[in-house]
Amino acid sequence: MILREEIVEYRALVAHAAGDLRVETRTLREPAPHEAVVAVGYGGVCGSDLHYHAHGAVGESVLRGPMVLGHEVSGHVAVAAADGSGPAEGTPVTIHPATPCGTCAFCAEGRQNLCPHTTYLGSAARFPHTDGAFAERHVVDAARLVPLPEGLAVRTAALAEPASVAWHAVSRAGEVAGRRVLVVGAGPIGALVVSVLRRAGAGEIVVTDLHERPLRLARELGATATFTGGAPEDLGADIAIDSSGAAAGLATAVRSLRRGGHLVQLGLPPKPEQPFPSGLVVTRELTVTGSFRFHAELSGVVAALADGSLVAEPVISHEFPLGEAETAFATARDAASSGKVLLRF
Secondary structure (H helix, E strand, C coil), X not given: CCCCCCCCEEEEEEEEECCEEEEEEEECCCCCCCEEEEEEEEEECCHHHHHHHHHCEECCEECCCCEXXXXXXXXXXXXXXXXXXXXXXXXEEEECXXXXXXXXXXXXXXXXXXXXXXXXXXXXXXXXXXXXXXXXXXXXXXXXXXXXXXXXXXXXXXXXXXXXXHHHHHHHCCCCECCEXXXXXXXXXXXXXXXXXXXXXXXXXXXXXXXHHHHHHHHHHCXXXXXXXXXXXXXXXXXEEECCCCHHHHHHHHHCEEEEEEXXXXXXXXXXXXXXXXXXXXXXXXXXXXXXXXXCHHHHHHHHHHHCCCCCHHHEEEEEEHHHHHHHHHHHHCCCCCCEEEEEC
């Protein structure tokens, strides 16, 4: 175990303000008895990480002090929890980034992803901010660790968090087997939605995006038809999942649904309020459902990645060492030429 008198230094990727991203050396704090130390192997750059870097904020979550970024991470247990809980030293793991309160009504209902008291790795929603895990070492509650099954590479497991977001979104759509499903936006999350839909037995998977590269990836993952820009308004989709968050993408999703269809809004819009074709929701009697993060899905996703029924590896397009974080972030911002960009620790 780590003794208090020992000094364990590690490097971390810290956002200070818009445009101010630094690789800093920090000293590892002493873990509590129920906490483990993870040697982080890989971390995926998420849209929220890009927003903190570019704008110093994600919506109403504004940086008010330095914060370690990163919530899509995997690695190995370097120091097991002293109380014996959690995985043993050396175990490959991924980290569940959310820590819900466990006592509110939402937690009691099994909807911990809606817990208003949740802390999330790499989030400025609260102050002091919750440091993320873009670091060579990360101290975490052992209960947040999910061991990786034999055969699942730590690199691939860095996709478990975004794949869980996609898995949750598909579950919010109800029964998808045999259905015609439209996915708007084929970025990393949209691409993973396609893979989850294929695993769930969707009959047709139609995908739209503004760029050809993500559409090629969508076809590789199981899309049966792709369109650059919008989809045909007479598509008659049973289900539409919007992962773009853009007003135009949302309009495409609504107009492509059949009467009685189901819209799942997954992508976060750039502003809380934006144009929405609500008239069609009424006249077509559409069901509109939001999808926010995930909770219990992570273990199922890890198992599906391990047995090969959920294909995710092609979503990774680039990998950079921690020292090239600025290049990694610039690459991730270019949606036309990149998918999921990984940092290697």
